[in-house]
């Protein structure tokens with residue numbers, strides 16, 4: 001009837017207007033190309049072109065949709081914010097060079113957020129988006145020796161852009177693996193892994209002197225005789241003292257990260273039961289060099305050094321994602337926080353998605369409560385109305401709060417004419433701030 005009425009083509013999306021709960025701009029709870037079945041159904045009954053949009057984020061999927069005649073045209077939204085060269089790279093077969101959208105909703109949340117200063121187009125993984133005129137990757141006329149400290153997204157992006165512009169770049173990372181906090185972010189939220197893979201491949205393929213397993217002390221950096229030092233050493237995790245936090249079933253966020261890094265000390269694990277220590281050996285030490293977030297996820301499905309019920313004390317995005325991840329592995333998870341709101345550092349669209357995930361996974365959220373004491377069988381809390389209760393838990397994770405840590409930045413003063421601090425070491429700002437800071441510095445040096 002619509003074709004007879006004059007419709008020339010159909011564009012199959014998830015709704016007419018985006019609200020926080022629509023199916024237009026979607027996160028990773030919607031599978032790749034989630035509108036394709038709808039498009040295919042329409043294509044079967046009409047003889048005009050059918051277009052499809054929505055989480056078709058890689059050229060292979062797009063090609064398959066066309067080859068299988070599920071649609072006549074594939075339409076892209078966020079992929080082109082994440083990489084303005086996406087079509088050219090696809091045409092040239094440079095698939096690994098495509099910086100994929102991670103469906104983090106930073107771009108759409110930027111439109112919702114006010115005041116107007118924040119209401120600009122931007123992208124977490126591509127700091128050129130909305131800043132095309134200022135963030136230009138023009139070749140430098142004065143090549144400098146640049147030392148970037150920290151192999152997280154901030155340090156890797158700074159190294160990448162500085163190297164593209166023709167600077168001589170050294171990237172120093174104290175762990176034997178790149179990624180920083182983005183590695184953990186990629187374990188618990190798999191779409192983040194696209195960005196980790198992109199940055200890792202770029203850093204490895206550009207002329208960058210990559211020094212893994214090297215702690216950047218003042219002496220190490222001075223020896224490199226840099227003109228520019230870019231410090232991207234990440235946040236420090238502040239863990240509030242809580243009565244009972246020394247019990248054997250309690251982990252901190254820092255310990256959880258150490259398990260997946262090179263930092264599992266025998267002292268830190270001595271108090272754990274043998275079966276938990278055995279599990280940690282799977283992930284820790286030298287084995288961590290071979291771990292990818294995908295492998296950690298796969299191993300976690302077989303073994304986790306945590307009990308069946310887990311209480312997470314904390315409310316930031318990392319705590320929420322860890323809760324979802326553990327719940328997806330079949331654990332009974334509770335979030336306990338003295339804050340009124342979860343994940344305050346993300347925008348409304350992304351937060352709505354996480355609230356839906358928590359509902360779907362039946363994660364129990366106790367917000368705005370006082371955390372009184374961790375006990376052998378759980379955590380004693382008091383609600384804002386004064387009611388005291390124990391939330392049962394076989395394991396407890398104190399997520400802690402990422403806070404600024406400029407100690408390395410301060411120790412680098414005077415070593416080079418230009419010293420900059422970027423990313424989370426100046427305060428938590430997620431992937432978006434790490435890449436934005438990195439791009440700004442690397443485009444101006």
Ligand SMILES: Cc1cc2nc3c(=O)[nH]c(=O)nc-3n(C[C@H](O)[C@H](O)[C@H](O)COP(=O)(O)OP(=O)(O)OC[C@H]3O[C@@H](n4cnc5c(N)ncnc54)[C@H](O)[C@@H]3O)c2cc1C
Nearest residue numbers: 150152153154174180181185216233234318423424430431
């Ligand atoms: C579980 C979890 C989930 C998250 N989920 C998300 C998410 O979904 N979306 C999002 O946007 N953000 C997320 N984040 C936050 C995000 O990962 C960080 O904001 C981001 O990685 C910060 O980047 P950075 O480069 O500033 O620091 P980091 O990623 O912390 O990297 C710092 C690096 O510096 C290295 N380093 C420190 N000191 C030295 C030294 N002296 N010498 C050499 N190297 C040194 C460290 O080993 C580390 O590799 C999450 C974080 C966690 C922990």
Ligand SMILES: Cc1cc2nc3c(=O)[nH]c(=O)nc-3n(C[C@H](O)[C@H](O)[C@H](O)COP(=O)(O)O)c2cc1C
Nearest residue numbers: 013024025053054055056075076077078079107108
């Ligand atoms: C920042 C932003 C702004 C958008 N604005 C519009 C719009 O004005 N009209 C529209 O039909 N869709 C809009 N969309 C939705 C996209 O067209 C697309 O349907 C959606 O992002 C899903 O596709 P993708 O996964 O390729 O991004 C917008 C999306 C984003 C991220």
Ligand code: SF4
Nearest residue numbers: 101104105107123124
């Ligand atoms: S901000 Fe996030 S969702 Fe938006 S285009 Fe960039 S990576 Fe994709």
